[in-house]
Amino acid sequence: MNHTTRKWSLRVLVIVYLGLLVGLPVAFLFIKTFSHGFAAFWNEVTKPDAIAALKLSGIVALIAVPVNTVVGVAAALLLARKDHWSARLVTTLFDVPVAVSPIIIGVSLVLAYSRIGWFGTALAAHGISILFSPVGITMATMAVSLPYVLRSVLPVLMEIGNEQQNAALTLGAGRLRIFWQITLPAIRWGVLYGVTLTIARTLGEFGAVLIVSGNITGHTQTLPIYIYDSWEQNYDVIGAFAGALVLASISVVALLILSALRSKERRLHVDIA
């Protein structure tokens, strides 16, 4: 087998493999959703249950994304300065939620904060319920989308070092001013990258949310749960596919933003696990 044949067979193998594994299902999603026309799709997306699910997903993202962004940036600022075993430990612990099954994250939240868990009775006494409530959904979402901002910002911070910050410090700039005028501009693409990953993961999370949500239609259904329910309970292919297409479009947009950011900042790399 000579060089050219080998090159061509490898090329064809890779294209066919990717086409069958990824291309075919994705194309099928688009074709099938619009097989009954755009009006049918729009009809499905604007059903009250679908709107309610979209709204809940939005609210959860509005809480989880800013909190995880602030925590991620703060953690990155603190961890970048230290090369202590404790700093490495915290960095590793941030990764736990994505290394572990989302189902396990869901079960662990229930066993800590629901009535059958460690603090459930105490929380219930104050009227806080985690299981079957939007509070639990938000917590589960926060847990599974925790590490992305830290992971995107930390390598950038490590590489820029603190020379500029020290220079500003000797010139009399205050801590806040240094953060806003020197550190933040340097890490802004990294932060944006992490935020995009966090949004993508937040809107798409299924397993962990399914465990804590109790799946109450119109009340504790996020968009992924609504898709699951449309199929599993009602065998509503068009409804499920319409919801799936909305989520898939969001992830395609996220993907495009990420690749644009990667070309701006070479230290960013593909890192959603």
Added chain:
Amino acid sequence: MVSLANNDARDLDVPPAPRGRRYSRARATSLATSFVGGSLVVTYLSLIVLIPIAALVAHGLSITVQTNGWGFAFWHWDVHADLSAFWSSITQAPALHAIFLSLWLSFAVAAINAVMGVAIAWVLVRDRFPGKGVIDAFIDLPFALPTIVVGVVLLVLYGTTSPLHVDLFETWMGLMLALLFVTLPFSVRAVQPVLASLDGEAEAAAKSLGAGGIRTFAWVVLPSLWPAVLGGFGLAFARAIGEFGSISLIAGGIGRTTTASSFIYNLTQAFLWTDAAAVSTALLILALIVLITTNLVARQIQRRLSSS
């Protein structure tokens, strides 16, 4: 040099740097912000991740703590773990079946990924053809797509009403297809940068000495790729063994295709939380063992590579 500088300073009668209030206050503020910020970050991490995982393991291993009236003085506590309950939870036939299914599927998927990952990375780095950029960008799509979207699409495409007449509903092949989809990027993205960073000198030398393409790849290129391949293998394995959304639908409802995470979900639906915690703990330990082993082996190879 330092002592010389100091002498110069003394000779020139320059006073030592003032250690005034301003300096020490700035330092104190910085330490205080670090401390407060660090405490908040660790508290948040503990609340949403560490405490729940601790609760999970404690429930799974049936750990009970007797404080003996000493309150927070943990060195007087009696900690008792009921491992027989854990053992009987994870060794009931359906649990064992689910764990073994997850284990072998994840190994197979991670292995196929490792091979295909090297092939795809090779084509993306070394080959050149129109449309390559599009392929490169869409390798990450499985990461970005929500798992339930993958699950629904694969079920309709390869389910009982498959338009292609390929019915993989409730078969291990359906599970494997879904897992291959969601873990696709791991190996590619681990191998790609390493392959791109090879300078090709050793390859050119091997070729000039008469080695063929395959021989050069196996003896010159592959050795430097092993750590990345293993790293990708570990990540793909960990993801596959925990995967739920993409396989829960095509797995159907029968025991033969119930993976470990689906099994845990079924236990929670039956309110068998202690069993769910036990199987979760077992799964957690298995995933950790594989991740740590692949990491250690990869590091060992890396060390041998950089020393030679």
